[in-house]
Structure formats: C-alpha cells, structure tokens
Amino acid sequence: MNAPLQPTSLQDVLALAAHHAVTSRSEGGDLHPAAGVEQLRALFDIPLDTTPRDAVAVLAELVEAAKPGLSATTAPGFLSWVIGGSHPAGVAADWLTSAWGQNAAIYQCAPSAAVAEEVASKWLLELLTLPSDCSVGFTTGATMAAFTCLSTARLAIFDRLGIRIEGCGLAGAPPMEIFIGEDAHVTNFAALRYLGFGSDHIRRIACNDAGTFELPALASAMEDSTAAAKIVIGQAGQMISGAFDDLTALSRLCREHRAWLHVDGAFGMWVRASERLRYLAQGAELADSWSVDGHKWLQLPYDCGFAITRHAQYHRRAMTMDASYLTRDERDGRHPSDYVPELSRRARGFPAWVMMQVLGRDGVGQMVERHCAAASALAARIAGIDGVELCHEATINQLALRFTGLDDAQGDALTRTMTDRLNATGRHFLKTALWRGRTIMRVSIMGHETDAEAVVGLARDIEALCREHAAAANAPLPATIET
Ligand SMILES: Cc1ncc(COP(=O)(O)O)c(C=O)c1O
Structure with missing residues (x-):
C-alpha cells in the first residue's frame, strides 16, 4: 500500500522543487531546446515501476528528463508568439x-x-x-x-x-x-x-x-x-x-x-x-x-x-x-x-x-508602455537597415519583419534563412509565419524582463546579417520590397 508522505519527505520534495526552480530561473537556460523529440522520448519513457518510488528521486529524474527540452520562455531574448514572462511572484x-x-x-x-x-x-x-x-x-x-x-x-x-x-x-x-x-x-x-x-x-x-x-x-x-x-x-x-x-x-x-x-x-x-x-x-x-x-x-x-x-x-x-x-x-x-x-x-x-499587487495599478501600464517603446525603437532601427522591412506600423509590442529578396519567393526563403541564423546565435528565439501570403519573422515583446536593451541586440544582429548578405551578393539589397 502507498505510504503517506512523511513530513521529512514533504520538506525534501518541495525544497528540491524550489532548488531547481531557482537554479533554472537564475541560470536562464537555453532559449532553444537542446534535445529533439526522439531524445526526449528516450529520457521520459522509462519503465513504469510496479511499486511506489521515492518522490525525491522521481522529481530529480523529471528535472533531468525535462531539462534538454525546456526553452527559456521567460528570458529577455524570447520574442516569439505572444508569451508573457511568468513572473517569479506569480510562480x-x-x-x-x-x-x-x-x-x-x-x-x-x-x-x-x-x-x-x-x-x-x-x-x-x-x-x-x-x-x-x-x-x-x-x-x-x-x-x-x-x-x-x-x-x-x-x-x-x-x-x-x-x-x-x-x-x-x-x-x-x-x-x-x-x-x-x-x-x-x-x-x-x-x-x-x-x-x-x-x-x-x-x-x-x-x-x-x-x-x-x-x-x-x-x-x-x-x-x-x-x-x-x-x-x-x-x-x-x-x-x-x-x-x-x-x-x-x-x-x-x-x-x-x-x-x-x-x-x-x-x-x-x-x-x-x-x-x-x-x-x-x-x-x-x-x-x-x-x-x-x-x-x-x-x-x-x-x-x-x-x-x-x-x-x-x-x-x-x-x-x-x-x-x-x-x-x-x-x-x-x-x-x-x-x-x-x-x-x-x-x-x-x-x-x-x-x-x-506586485505590479501595482501603475506598474502594469508602465510595463506595457516599456514594451511598446522597445518595439517602436526596434522598428525605427529596422527602418534604417537595407535589406529588411517592417510589414506594418508598430502599433504596440508586435512587429512583423521581412527580409527583402529580388522577388517574393526569394524574400520568403531569405526570411526563413535569416530567422534560422538569428536563432542559431542562441541570443534570440524567433519564429516565422505567413502574412498576406508572404513569409514574415514575428517579434513579440512581452516578457517582463524584455526591454529596449534586449531588442537593441536583435537590431544589431539583423544589421550584421543584412550587411553580410549584401556583401556576399556583391551588391546592396533593395531597401524596399516590391508590392
Ligand atoms: C489575439 C489573441 N487571441 C487569442 C489568443 C489565444 O489565447 P490562449 O492561447 O491563451 O488561449 C491569443 C494567443 O496568443 C491571441 O494572441
């Protein structure tokens, strides 16, 4: 029969969770999961024991299995979909x-x-x-x-x-x-x-x-x-x-x-x-x-x-x-x-x-303003970079960017490649989508740790990639995309 958890193991199991939570949040972790699906299946798919097991040991195994498949959605460089920052107080x-x-x-x-x-x-x-x-x-x-x-x-x-x-x-x-x-x-x-x-x-x-x-x-x-x-x-x-x-x-x-x-x-x-x-x-x-x-x-x-x-x-x-x-x-x-x-x-x-309570009546609005200002700053930087365009006005915190090619198909391919390359730096987590039939790179500034500083790095990396691409093509890319 299952024995109830003893107070000591209650203490141990919750302390272990707290320890791993603090470690994972303070170390930040990788933006991109290191493991693929087969590796994760192999890590999680252990035999199901017939007899009860020690909760602390199982929790430690969960941490080991999950770690390679975690993505640091709460880190400043996570700019994909529309995902908040899971504030420690809320956690x-x-x-x-x-x-x-x-x-x-x-x-x-x-x-x-x-x-x-x-x-x-x-x-x-x-x-x-x-x-x-x-x-x-x-x-x-x-x-x-x-x-x-x-x-x-x-x-x-x-x-x-x-x-x-x-x-x-x-x-x-x-x-x-x-x-x-x-x-x-x-x-x-x-x-x-x-x-x-x-x-x-x-x-x-x-x-x-x-x-x-x-x-x-x-x-x-x-x-x-x-x-x-x-x-x-x-x-x-x-x-x-x-x-x-x-x-x-x-x-x-x-x-x-x-x-x-x-x-x-x-x-x-x-x-x-x-x-x-x-x-x-x-x-x-x-x-x-x-x-x-x-x-x-x-x-x-x-x-x-x-x-x-x-x-x-x-x-x-x-x-x-x-x-x-x-x-x-x-x-x-x-x-x-x-x-x-x-x-x-x-x-x-x-x-x-x-x-x-933690953010306060003014704090929520100020955070929203901060994120929107960061998006505007990024939009302004983008406007000055040859080879990339903003697909709409920066209203609030959401941006859609497109790298410009000679035609739509080349622009689509380039946008996917550039997004992959930005992701490969390990400094950003970005995804593409289709907008009006063309590929775009989405940027969503929403995590409470993300601010203007964090997006300046993205602008710098985009600029470097565009410069590199233009040099490789041995000709400047068109500044605007034909519509
Ligand atoms: C505009 C909008 N509506 C609805 C949703 C769905 O929200 P949820 O995934 O929390 O159900 C989202 C999610 O990003 C959204 O951006």
Missing part, C-alpha cells in the same frame, strides 16, 4: 495554490480561493477600466474565455428574441450569424466551432493591411444579413500587427443591428492599464464581452485567462451547474465555477491577486 503564488490543493469550484470547497477571485476580478476591471458590475470568469486562457463569452452571447441573444436555447438547443433556434475579421486569431474560430456554429453562418469579413476590419465591408455584410441574431467579434491587438479595431464604430454598428459585440483582447486589452496608450482600445468599454489573458501582459504563469461580460446574469446562466451535492448557502461568497465551463479547477485567483 510562487502558483506553488502555494498547488500546495494548498484548493479546488476553486464552489465557495464552500475553497472560500479563500473564491474571495481572492472576487477581489482580483474587481482589480482587473479597474485596471482594464471596464464597468465595475461586469462579471469575470477565470479560465485557462483566451480561448476558453472566448468560448465562455460567446456561450453567454448565444444564450442572451436568443433569450432576447424569446427563444430559450437551454430548451430547444441550436437545432430549434433560428440561424445566428457571426461577423469576424479574416485575420482574427484562430482560437475565436475554434470557440465558435465548439459552440456549434458552422462556417456557413460565420461571415469572414475582409481586413485592412493591419489585419483589422474593413469597416465598410462589415457594415454592408451586416446590412445584407437577414439573421435576427448576430454576434460581431472585434480585435483589441491583432496577433501579427498588434492593431486595434475601431471599437467605438463597431459598437455603434452593433447597436444599430442589435448585435452582441465581443472583443478579443487577449493581450491588447492591457493597453487600457496605461493612461498614455488607453486611447488605442478606446470604445472597448462599450462591448458586451471581452476575452483577456493573464498569462500574457499580467505575467502570470500558465495558465490564466479572463472571460469578462457586461451581462452577469446571462454569464451565470450560461455556465452554472447545480446539484444537491454542490452545496450552496445564501451566506456563501461567489462561486468561481459559475463563470467558467469547468467544475473542479485551479484556484487562479491566488496568483492573479498576487501579480496585480
């Missing part, structure tokens, strides 16, 4: 969350976790300058936040049309049309799919160069629509360009057509924590719901997202589970699972509460 709070073993499902199961979420929700709405009576669900990320908000939207819109979706389901409801930009984040399309909205009812609207709605195209599609039920999904922070929809105009259109406005603000909504940058997401406060990530600009460790709605009653109605064994009492505080799709769940309110 520490997350450890306590695990150690306390709280199941933040219902109040009676985890009163402190429930109240921490309640207070963290209040602070979150203050930081994002959203109405204080909005409801907040703590999800795994923006994907599930969008799922939660859109599920609330589905219920509310049909309810207002006199259709009780809980009874008839989608099969018994009239068609709902969803209006979404072609360049919206793929997770919104996934959330719609999970909710039973097929592509026949999703109107993909043309976007401008920055990847946000062409407003006339959206307006005319909404005008043409005969559906009584409509949702518009706008963007606060397009994933490639960082650009913002005109959210005031979107909200006006939605009012005219009695449509629900959801804003995907996974990272961009955080500009509202900065007095200087808030104007970019102006009008967001007029929306019906928002999806925001905590593991992006709030620097929380994975995972944490926020599903925020202006319609608390519908939010709860869409998500609440009820059963006699899920004990509720009128003296209880808020039940965290009333706002999310899961019952048993991590107490995400603890690390969120800690990070908002």
Whole structure:
C-alpha cells in the first residue's frame, strides 16, 4: 500500500522543487531546446515501476528528463508568439495554490480561493477600466474565455428574441450569424466551432493591411444579413500587427443591428492599464464581452485567462451547474465555477491577486508602455537597415519583419534563412509565419524582463546579417520590397 508522505519527505520534495526552480530561473537556460523529440522520448519513457518510488528521486529524474527540452520562455531574448514572462511572484503564488490543493469550484470547497477571485476580478476591471458590475470568469486562457463569452452571447441573444436555447438547443433556434475579421486569431474560430456554429453562418469579413476590419465591408455584410441574431467579434491587438479595431464604430454598428459585440483582447486589452496608450482600445468599454489573458501582459504563469461580460446574469446562466451535492448557502461568497465551463479547477485567483499587487495599478501600464517603446525603437532601427522591412506600423509590442529578396519567393526563403541564423546565435528565439501570403519573422515583446536593451541586440544582429548578405551578393539589397 502507498505510504503517506512523511513530513521529512514533504520538506525534501518541495525544497528540491524550489532548488531547481531557482537554479533554472537564475541560470536562464537555453532559449532553444537542446534535445529533439526522439531524445526526449528516450529520457521520459522509462519503465513504469510496479511499486511506489521515492518522490525525491522521481522529481530529480523529471528535472533531468525535462531539462534538454525546456526553452527559456521567460528570458529577455524570447520574442516569439505572444508569451508573457511568468513572473517569479506569480510562480510562487502558483506553488502555494498547488500546495494548498484548493479546488476553486464552489465557495464552500475553497472560500479563500473564491474571495481572492472576487477581489482580483474587481482589480482587473479597474485596471482594464471596464464597468465595475461586469462579471469575470477565470479560465485557462483566451480561448476558453472566448468560448465562455460567446456561450453567454448565444444564450442572451436568443433569450432576447424569446427563444430559450437551454430548451430547444441550436437545432430549434433560428440561424445566428457571426461577423469576424479574416485575420482574427484562430482560437475565436475554434470557440465558435465548439459552440456549434458552422462556417456557413460565420461571415469572414475582409481586413485592412493591419489585419483589422474593413469597416465598410462589415457594415454592408451586416446590412445584407437577414439573421435576427448576430454576434460581431472585434480585435483589441491583432496577433501579427498588434492593431486595434475601431471599437467605438463597431459598437455603434452593433447597436444599430442589435448585435452582441465581443472583443478579443487577449493581450491588447492591457493597453487600457496605461493612461498614455488607453486611447488605442478606446470604445472597448462599450462591448458586451471581452476575452483577456493573464498569462500574457499580467505575467502570470500558465495558465490564466479572463472571460469578462457586461451581462452577469446571462454569464451565470450560461455556465452554472447545480446539484444537491454542490452545496450552496445564501451566506456563501461567489462561486468561481459559475463563470467558467469547468467544475473542479485551479484556484487562479491566488496568483492573479498576487501579480496585480506586485505590479501595482501603475506598474502594469508602465510595463506595457516599456514594451511598446522597445518595439517602436526596434522598428525605427529596422527602418534604417537595407535589406529588411517592417510589414506594418508598430502599433504596440508586435512587429512583423521581412527580409527583402529580388522577388517574393526569394524574400520568403531569405526570411526563413535569416530567422534560422538569428536563432542559431542562441541570443534570440524567433519564429516565422505567413502574412498576406508572404513569409514574415514575428517579434513579440512581452516578457517582463524584455526591454529596449534586449531588442537593441536583435537590431544589431539583423544589421550584421543584412550587411553580410549584401556583401556576399556583391551588391546592396533593395531597401524596399516590391508590392
Ligand atoms: C489575439 C489573441 N487571441 C487569442 C489568443 C489565444 O489565447 P490562449 O492561447 O491563451 O488561449 C491569443 C494567443 O496568443 C491571441 O494572441
């Protein structure tokens, strides 16, 4: 039989975890994993023992197996996708969350976790300058936040049309049309799919160069629509360009057509924590719901997202589970699972509460400003380098670069090669993507340790590569790309 952990081994196993965590964070580690998949499989795929093993020994083996496959996402040179810096204070709070073993499902199961979420929700709405009576669900990320908000939207819109979706389901409801930009984040399309909205009812609207709605195209599609039920999904922070929809105009259109406005603000909504940058997401406060990530600009460790709605009653109605064994009492505080799709769940309110205190009301905005200033500085340096171009204006922290070739195909190949070479320096972690059919190198400045200093090194390396390439070609590269 499994013997319970003795206090000494409890001490040993947690101390070992703390030791390795401190070592890995202070040494920084490699940006690029050293091992390939076969090597990692060989390291992890050890025989499963039939008898219990010493936890300290197993944990030490985990460290050895995992180390070669870790990438230092929290280091300043990690500039790929849109990944926050997993702040040590958030990590520490997350450890306590695990150690306390709280199941933040219902109040009676985890009163402190429930109240921490309640207070963290209040602070979150203050930081994002959203109405204080909005409801907040703590999800795994923006994907599930969008799922939660859109599920609330589905219920509310049909309810207002006199259709009780809980009874008839989608099969018994009239068609709902969803209006979404072609360049919206793929997770919104996934959330719609999970909710039973097929592509026949999703109107993909043309976007401008920055990847946000062409407003006339959206307006005319909404005008043409005969559906009584409509949702518009706008963007606060397009994933490639960082650009913002005109959210005031979107909200006006939605009012005219009695449509629900959801804003995907996974990272961009955080500009509202900065007095200087808030104007970019102006009008967001007029929306019906928002999806925001905590593991992006709030620097929380994975995972944490926020599903925020202006319609608390519908939010709860869409998500609440009820059963006699899920004990509720009128003296209880808020039940965290009333706002999310899961019952048993991590107490995400603890690390969120800690990070908002640690960064402070002004600190969040200042960090966002610092990252955006670093992106602008990098954009300015890029503008002065022959052989590389910026594919859009630097709105916030996101940049897309392209190395210029004689034609599109050569530019694509060069961009991939240059990205590989920058990665090979070990100083940067960068990835490519396709933008308007051409290969780009994405730069996302988001980790709390990343600042202007860190990106100057990238600019220097890009400049050196371009110079080297031009010399090898024995001719300067064209300064701009033909369009
Ligand atoms: C704009 C945007 N929306 C949604 C998401 C999905 O967020 P998550 O991966 O936290 O579910 C991301 C992720 O980077 C994003 O950038």
